[in-house]
Amino acid sequence: MIVETKKILIDSKLKCASGEALESFELMTDFYGELNEKKDNAVLVCHAFSGSHHAAGKRDGNIGWWDEFIGPDKTIDTDRFFVISVNNLGSCFGSSGPLSKDKNGERFNSNFPQLEVIDWVESQKMLADKLGIKKWHLVIGGSLGGMQSLQWAVSYPKMVRKVGILAAAAKTSSQNIALNEVEREVIRKDSDFHEGKYLEFNKSPVKGLKAARMLGHITYLSAKNMDLRFGRKLQNTNSKIAEDVDFEIENYLQYKGGKFAESFDANSYILLTKVMDKFDIAHGYDDSLEAALENITAEVLVVSFTSDWMFPTSNGKKICLASIKANKKCSYIELEGEHGHDSFLYPNEYYQIAIKNFIESK
């Protein structure tokens, strides 16, 4: 499989939905496979909230977040398809975001324009134009990446042949927003946050970021999965992360949260959770999901997981029913998924066959 990682400069203005604008921006992008001559085999893979462009292959000891799905003969066969994975604007893995500098050479920090999912789509549309891709064979993603895929199909109906919406929703719920706000508050109240200007003080609100992620992480797992994996097992004394940890689950969250806080940027965390909160595809369509989906020409596949309590299956069903009502070609697959909301990341025979059949059917 041909793999390339490039930081691509888009030297045009991006007008954001908020009214703010970026004069130019960079997108860290992974490419897997080869674009064919007709340029009709391109697949856009959209990462979730804290993901990155690194979707497949091993790099610096890390395996891509959808490695089991992307590659030769895999779910998305890179011998046939040219897969593009972009680190979203506002994130912190190389694309323009709070860590980048503005035109005056000053770091954005918390002043990076507040983005919406539609801005990501606009930025990627500009990337597609630059690459000469007129139509995606498929745009697919899970969670926030699924919302982004849906937005693509709505914003640029003629550019999307098929769209895969995995473990996602047409809008975030009040509960989603509430949990995100707790996570943000924990970061903001870290004494090292300095109103988002922590880097100027050579600090980082790692304590807050860690706690935020710990809460977030719980929402990505299912109660059943946690019980199976950790139950009420006590933590072995020798491998305790912190002294006051008793149970394995506590230790696990401490470890995962800590690791995350080392590699993620707090301003990005706040910005990206707000992107999620803002998402409501029917906004601007009199709150009618059916009206929002009216212009879609893509074939749609929605996959929901019964163990997902962040975006319960009713969300996926709603998208499918509204699509059918709007006379769209839409399929809905419901799987238990052992991993709660995160199930979309994990290989599963039926799940992968569903996606593969959907992608390859004519």
Next chain:
Amino acid sequence: MKSDFKRIIEKWIPQNTKVLDLGCGDGGLLKHLKDSKNVNGFGIEIDISKANECLRRNIPVMQCDIDEGIKEFNDLDFDITIMANSIQCLKNPNLALQNILNISNKCIVTLPNFAHWSCRLDLFFGKMPVTKNLPVPWYETKNIHLCTIKDFEELCNNLDLYVVEKLYLNNNFKESTLTKLFPNLFAAEGVYLIERN
């Protein structure tokens, strides 16, 4: 055999219509109707392997329980609904029938006749029927509400549903003099086109 069945259903389904197939299996019937009648088909199927087959055939499918699905489809607008050999698997066939006619004006129902002579014979010898179109033993069958042709027509009558057309088929999916004369004894399968009165 199955193709005869497809031909019958095909006859009742006009060109370019929007068709809902409840319990669509691997999407074979909808694919056939798409190719022959340019039907805009949509299936409901609970079995994931079969639903995945639908995806392979590019037939849109919602993987869910029919009992549940029908409720959610209430305000959707289909021209015709097909329920081939699945009414006997539902929790409330009577409610389902009424709900289906909220989704579409017309409905095609096919069902195995539990009063077919082969079933009667099995029962006569004290055994639950295992026949050509009821091949699964009682402890494994999904058929929880089996009925006879007489029962079903009585239900339609009670629910004030109008049977526009009906066919009584033998085990080879053919009409015969016997199935026409004594359907409840000789028809293995009843095929109905139903509307609201």
